[in-house]
Amino acid sequence: MLKGAVSLVTGGASGLGKATVERFIQQGSKVVICDLSSSKGYELSKSLGEDKCVFVPVNVVSEQDVKNALEVTQKTFGKLHNVVNCAGIGVAFKTYNFNKGLSHDIADFLKVLEVNTIGTFNVIRLAVGLIGKNKPNKNGERGVILNTASTAAYDGEIGQVAYAASNGAIVGMTLPLSRDLASQKIRVVTIAPGLFRTPILSALPEKVVAFLEKSVPFPPRLGNPDEFAMLAENIIDNPMLNGETIRLDGALRLHFLFSATIGFLIKMLKGAVSLVTGGASGLGKATVERLVQQGSKVVICDLPSSKGNELSKGLGDDRAVFAPVDITSEKDVNEALKLTKDKFGKLNYLVNCAGIGSANKTYNFKKNQPHSLEDFTKVLTINTLGTFNVIRLAVGLIGQNEANESGERGVVVNTASVAAFDGQMGQVAYSASKGGVVGMTLPLARDLATQGIRVVTIAPGLFRTPLLDQLPEKVIASLEKSVPFPSRLGYPEEYAQLVESIIRNPMLNGEVIRLDGAIRMQP
Known part of the structure; x- marks a missing residue:
């Protein structure tokens, strides 16, 4: 489903976004890289090939910047199928510092909420207008919106109140977005990553990184950005995934914590x-057949x-x-x-x-x-x-x-x-x-x-x-309408x-x- 498609990736110049850009291009998609003008987005687009991707400097909270990116997308590639929102920021501050008698700066809280939540919604509300112009594919689908939240939305740590709130809001709007856009055949799914080897975490001392890795049950390491990109591809390929938030965290549940090719x-x-129970019919039979097809006994x-x-x-x-x-x-x-x-x-x-x-x-x-x-x-x-x-x-x-x-x-x-x-x-x-x-x-x-x-x-x-x-077919038709x-x-x-x-x-x-x-x- 990525071959011949056009995708727009915010925060696409580094970390999870960059890995997504590279994987999508590898799978045959044209990509519009959106990131701040100070990023390395332009260098990335040149290295990947200007016939395959283009860089557009974008502040996701700016309506004008996003509209400009969509105009470039349409002018360069003629259409847009997928949006992957990876842009975001973090801040670490307790609600109240009792040692200093200092409250959390409301401006910092609003900035995180503005970039992570409002910025994500800003891109979506404008991009779906272009996606909605596509003719439905063989699955009746016009496109996919993929958002990035965080496990902090569920397991926010001390000092993460702003970050957890902003990502919790992204999780919260996933289902209503998918319902709003269902009439236009546009799916919406959110990924909530755990600890990943992004430029921010990679800059930490190795002792700190080793400590963080031990907190992940299995695999006991930081996630690789390629694994986020792999899941993004899987989501786009699977037409039944909609309105869902998927944790990608190695079973990590944070408790006050201060690479496969x-x-x-x-x-x-x-x-x-492989062993499949209930394997003679229905979901089990389909699983048996697919696993055999992929080379498993x-x-x-x-x-x-x-x-x-x-x-x-x-x-x-x-x-x-x-x-x-x-x-x-x-x-x-x-x-x-x-x-x-x-x-x-x-x-x-x-x-x-x-x-x-x-x-x-x-x-x-x-x-x-x-x-x-x-x-x-x-x-x-x-x-x-x-x-x-x-x-x-x-x-x-x-x-x-x-x-x-x-x-x-x-x-x-x-x-x-x-x-x-x-x-x-x-x-x-x-x-x-x-x-x-x-x-x-x-x-x-x-x-x-x-x-x-x-x-x-x-x-x-x-x-x-x-x-x-x-x-009866009438009953099946009624059930289908409920989806x-x-x-x-x-x-x-x-x-x-x-x-x-x-x-x-x-x-x-x-x-x-x-x-x-x-x-x-x-x-």
């Missing part, structure tokens, strides 16, 4: 071994009554094998792991897709009947306990791998649901079970960080799975695409990613 990342799936785990055996034969016995598994059974899971080791010698990646649903209100007042405790327990047992059962046993095998050059031994990807956040009437059991999967994501990532095993959860919205395909953009059910292939992106990006850890077209379920 592209070639290596491409090889991550080739020759790897796959163990398909599903119920004996599923079509897992037929699927494995269709993919080739040298590339896939079926293991009949009830994920709540320790015996079944151990047998599947033994089969994995006997046939393929190792296990690198685990993708948990197995699960069931339930539709019952807490209490049926018409029938004077409470929700069946047996049904509630069954859903929780399969979706939450079953997921954990597979993880606790599989990581023993994953942990036997030799660490790769990123220090990583493997990845666990779980499947939750938007119901964990927006549970509807009748979904109390399902929401509780998926909320359990969301809740254990971070502690799992922290537990397994010492072994170099990452854990990430995907929370899908409405997807075209066999279950939903059985509904802001793209206004349709998600395709299982888009879920599988995100699984691949998670595996390839070593800085994604301890995070839950909504894949839902910006939907927020109504009661």
Whole structure:
């Protein structure tokens, strides 16, 4: 989706922005680099080739500067598809310095808010006018807005009140922006990076950098700007990512704290071994097929009554094998792991897709009947306990791998649901079970960080799975209208695409990613 596109990157002359500019050009996009006139944007544009990019000096809070950049964009490249907002500043000052009897300077607070929040919005509100002129692509999309917040929006440290407020505002406006722009088929996603090796942090003494690196569970290092750029590309490529904020922080959660090459990342799936539960249909099947396509061997785990055996034969016995598994059974899971080791010698990646649903209100007042405790327990047992059962046993095998050059031994990807956040009437059991999967994501990532095993959860919205395909077309059409953009059910292939992106990006850890077209379920 980047090939032949035109992208505008603010803060594009250094750090995360520069890495994004370079990656986008490498992937075939023309790029407009926007940064302050005192930056090295002009030198960067010349080195990358004036036929591929152009530098425009811009102060993001200036309406005239942004309009000028958009005029240059249209005049030079004729259109605009993507905007990546990386421009921003920071300040470190406590709300009140009790030693000096001094309050935080309100002018400093306003300056940070003005540049980081108002500046980001200023670029968006003007740029979408040009993006909106595009003809929709094959996905019905006109363009993508990608903003940069920070983990400080969630875990603001002492002295970060202004910075945390400005980035919290960016997180807060992500969903309403995506809803506002859905009618024009423009997606909006925000990345919240943790500690990254940018010029500011690189200027710190090595002892300080080493201390900061130790605060990151896994990988225990500062993020590389290339990893931010990689996620930016993944977001643009995945049409179902909308209205979401993604933490890119190695499972870092700040508590009062005062580099893989592209070639290596491409090889991550080739020759790897993956195990996929619920792999015979729906999201699991799409994941199996994509992983095999990318060069991974796959163990398909599903119920004996599923079509897992037929699927494995269709993919080739040298590339896939079926293991009949009830994920709540320790015996079944151990047998599947033994089969994995006997046939393929190792296990690198685990993708948990197995699960069931339930539709019952807490209490049926018409029938004077409470929700069946047996049904509630069954859903929780399969979706939450079953997921954990597979993880606790599989990581023993994953942990036997030799660490790769990123220090990583493997990845666990779980499947939750938007119901964990927006549970509807009748979904109390399902929401509780998926909320359990969301809740254990971070502690799992922290537990397994010492072994170099990452854990990430995907929370899908409405997807075209066999279950939903059985509904009448009128019902499906109604469901599609409830999704802001793209206004349709998600395709299982888009879920599988995100699984691949998670595996390839070593800085994604301890995070839950909504894949839902910006939907927020109504009661």
